[in-house]
Amino acid sequence: MLDNNGKAGPERMQIENGKIADVHSNAVAEKQSGYVVGVDVGGTSLRMALADMTGTPLIKSSTSTVGLRGPDAVLGLIVDGVRNLLTQAAAAPEALKSIAVGVPGVTNTEDGVVIATSYLMGWRNVPLKALLENELHIPAAIDNDVNLAAIGESWVGSAKGSQDFVFLAIGTGIGAGIVLNGRPYRGSCWAAGEIGYMLLPGTVGGPGKSHEPGPLESMIGGEGIREQWRRIWSADKTSLPQELTATEIFDHALRGEALAQTLLQESASMLAHAIYNISLVLNCSLFVLGGSIGLHPALRDAVQSIVDEWNIRACPRLAASALGTEAQLLGAIRTALDAAHASSGAGVARN
Amino acid sequence: MLDNNGKAGPERMQIENGKIADVHSNAVAEKQSGYVVGVDVGGTSLRMALADMTGTPLIKSSTSTVGLRGPDAVLGLIVDGVRNLLTQAAAAPEALKSIAVGVPGVTNTEDGVVIATSYLMGWRNVPLKALLENELHIPAAIDNDVNLAAIGESWVGSAKGSQDFVFLAIGTGIGAGIVLNGRPYRGSCWAAGEIGYMLLPGTVGGPGKSHEPGPLESMIGGEGIREQWRRIWSADKTSLPQELTATEIFDHALRGEALAQTLLQESASMLAHAIYNISLVLNCSLFVLGGSIGLHPALRDAVQSIVDEWNIRACPRLAASALGTEAQLLGAIRTALDAAHASSGAGVARN
Numbered sequence: 001m002l003d004n005n006g007k008a009g010p011e012r013m014q015i016e017n018g019k020i021a022d023v024h025s026n027a028v029a030e031k032q033s034g035y036v037v038g039v040d041v042g043g044t045s046l047r048m049a050l051a052d053m054t055g056t057p058l059i060k061s062s063t064s065t066v067g068l069r070g071p072d073a074v075l076g077l078i079v080d081g082v083r084n085l086l087t088q089a090a091a092a093p094e095a096l097k098s099i100a101v102g103v104p105g106v107t108n109t110e111d112g113v114v115i116a117t118s119y120l121m122g123w124r125n126v127p128l129k130a131l132l133e134n135e136l137h138i139p140a141a142i143d144n145d146v147n148l149a150a151i152g153e154s155w156v157g158s159a160k161g162s163q164d165f166v167f168l169a170i171g172t173g174i175g176a177g178i179v180l181n182g183r184p185y186r187g188s189c190w191a192a193g194e195i196g197y198m199l200l201p202g203t204v205g206g207p208g209k210s211h212e213p214g215p216l217e218s219m220i221g222g223e224g225i226r227e228q229w230r231r232i233w234s235a236d237k238t239s240l241p242q243e244l245t246a247t248e249i250f251d252h253a254l255r256g257e258a259l260a261q262t263l264l265q266e267s268a269s270m271l272a273h274a275i276y277n278i279s280l281v282l283n284c285s286l287f288v289l290g291g292s293i294g295l296h297p298a299l300r301d302a303v304q305s306i307v308d309e310w311n312i313r314a315c316p317r318l319a320a321s322a323l324g325t326e327a328q329l330l331g332a333i334r335t336a337l338d339a340a341h342a343s344s345g346a347g348v349a350r351n
Numbered sequence: 352m353l354d355n356n357g358k359a360g361p362e363r364m365q366i367e368n369g370k371i372a373d374v375h376s377n378a379v380a381e382k383q384s385g386y387v388v389g390v391d392v393g394g395t396s397l398r399m400a401l402a403d404m405t406g407t408p409l410i411k412s413s414t415s416t417v418g419l420r421g422p423d424a425v426l427g428l429i430v431d432g433v434r435n436l437l438t439q440a441a442a443a444p445e446a447l448k449s450i451a452v453g454v455p456g457v458t459n460t461e462d463g464v465v466i467a468t469s470y471l472m473g474w475r476n477v478p479l480k481a482l483l484e485n486e487l488h489i490p491a492a493i494d495n496d497v498n499l500a501a502i503g504e505s506w507v508g509s510a511k512g513s514q515d516f517v518f519l520a521i522g523t524g525i526g527a528g529i530v531l532n533g534r535p536y537r538g539s540c541w542a543a544g545e546i547g548y549m550l551l552p553g554t555v556g557g558p559g560k561s562h563e564p565g566p567l568e569s570m571i572g573g574e575g576i577r578e579q580w581r582r583i584w585s586a587d588k589t590s591l592p593q594e595l596t597a598t599e600i601f602d603h604a605l606r607g608e609a610l611a612q613t614l615l616q617e618s619a620s621m622l623a624h625a626i627y628n629i630s631l632v633l634n635c636s637l638f639v640l641g642g643s644i645g646l647h648p649a650l651r652d653a654v655q656s657i658v659d660e661w662n663i664r665a666c667p668r669l670a671a672s673a674l675g676t677e678a679q680l681l682g683a684i685r686t687a688l689d690a691a692h693a694s695s696g697a698g699v700a701r702n
Contacts, residue, residue: 176632186634187515187633187634191634192634193632194631195632198628199624200550201551202552276548277549281527281543281544281629281632282538285539
């Protein structure tokens with residue numbers, strides 16, 4: 001039904017104008033009709049989008065994952081979600097060409113196995129790609145969610161045109177999606193960019209405790225900032241409550257609240273130093289800040305001020321994520337399109 | 352003259368045996384006859400090697416660079432050195448096919464420009480490739496010396512067969528040569544791997560002073576370790592003198608001297624944490640330790656013990672540089688061979 005709709009334009013043009021070019025367009029449109037689904041599995045919600053073959057999201061959905069974090073439960077949510085999206089689009093199951101799923105963990109994109117997720121989800125060696133393909137009978141791809149966000153930003157976001165950049169996701173956890181020479185760089189064991197564990201002056205603890213928040217996360221991840229706020233809070237220093245979220249604290253900093261500004265500056269300094277360390281290794285010209293905390297304008301401005309003051313050679317440029325909370329989902333859509341093209345033999349390269 | 356010598360073996364075989372294979376060998380030998388020169392420009396010496404077209408070094412030379420650090424002076428040393436090597440080999444100037452030079456600084460290998468060397472040499476934007484080609488009338492290539500060491504180790508050393516690894520040069524300065532997907536990774540502005548400036552718990556100072564030793568260098572570079580020894584030294588703690596080199600201190604640590612062992616452990620811990628931070632970004636499976644300090648077995652063993660104790664997933668393997676002080680020179684020879692092949696249209700890829 002929608003396949004026919006997809007062909008309608010070019011077919012009409014062919015009849016009206018009779019040009020060879022329109023016959024060709026018609027063939028391309030026919031080949032590219034259909035849909036893909038992108039999925040972002042998070043610690044609190046599972047978000048999905050149905051997109052057309054140009055990657056334009058048509059319908060989105062979101063489901064809570066609270067209390068449903070095992071692989072089977074998540075797979076069930078995805079399969080149900082796909083059916084609902086197709087129903088909403090009045091699309092036949094065979095119109096779905098591929099799916100790509102982002103997960104918050106170390107992911108082998110070649111074998112399609114989630115090697116490990118954070119201590120919050122606790123997955124180990126889950127063959128998610130095979131599970132998806134068995135259930136849905138379409139090509140599936142999986143990747144780390146931060147890598148997908150980087151792919152999204154590279155495709156239609158703040159890193160469009162950048163061959164080398166780092167996407168920093170700063171939320172509850174902290175991770176980096178690294179793109180080098182125009183392609184995602186995932187590391188020897190698929191764990192590149194796990195910078196939540198970075199050690200810096202002022203971080204507490206050392207390596208080797210992979211099931212806990214890392215030293216950098218403990219300082220400037222969502223829970224880390226809440227904890228730092230509790231640490232510096234006292235009733236004689238601020239009229240704000242002792243329990244605030246990171247973004248609430250940064251909102252108060254924007255409004256000039258002194259103690260919130262102190263914590264903002266501490267957090268910005270720590271993040272700036274992490275960016276500096278990553279820059280020393282990779283010498284990337286662009287860092288894209290994303291995630292609920294990374295997107296906060298107060299943090300970004302404070303980090304930019306610190307980096308500017310250093311006046312270092314080949315100073316990296318900072319940019320806000322253009323896609324915001326949609327970055328992962330758009331990266332998943334792009335990856336699903338690649339999987340569909342690879343499967344159809346079109347062999348479209350990512351960049 | 353040496354061209355004739357170069358052909359002698361295959362020619363004789365052809366006469367004696369008359370095999371087609373030998374005629375083929377002869378053609379290959381003829382095509383590949385000649386020499387290349389590899390050069391390593393250091394803070395205290397300039398080392399050179401004349402190699403045949405298989406990359407086997409035939410004659411080496413070394414000259415002091417003390418008091419002769421300007422680009423013109425160094426260029427003069429290289430040109431004189433090339434002439435001396437050819438004379439020693441009784442080779443005609445036209446037998447020299449290419450030259451590659453490693454310099455201790457940020458180097459644009461495409462344009463052939465040394466963008467900056469450390470505070471010790473102070474070069475800025477020196478078009479060394481063009482200067483060499485103007486003087487010697489052969490294809491020239493230049494690169495950062497640590498990148499060349501990584502290329503050497505990748506070619507015939509400890510990283511042979513490794514697609515992703517980091518070569519750590521720890522001497523007076525500290526730098527990393529990064530190989531990803533089998534190719535040197537140099538960064539957006541040719542400054543990847545400048546990890547002497549890395550910030551870690553225990554380092555002093557911050558970013559932005561690129562003309563001084565970096566925070567990590569100040570702790571575990573050659574001068575840094577001497578300085579740390581002076582700091583912890585007191586006559587009642589050790590019978591060793593207050594002025595010792597880093598390798599002397601580590602030699603004493605190997606022999607069981609307590610204060611030297613303390614400093615060895617502190618240095619090893621700092622280096623292990625730097626390796627950890629680099630691993631978080633790159634997730635490389637191998638680190639090759641080189642440079643006068645990095646090659647010290649006491650340091651390597653101590654770092655390995657620390658890393659082993661962490662018991663982290665995807666723990667990087669440590670290896671000693673197999674090429675030792677020859678790594679840079681062999682990387683230069685390999686790079687010169689590549690330049691010769693590229694120039695002759697053979698287009699031999701590096702890896």
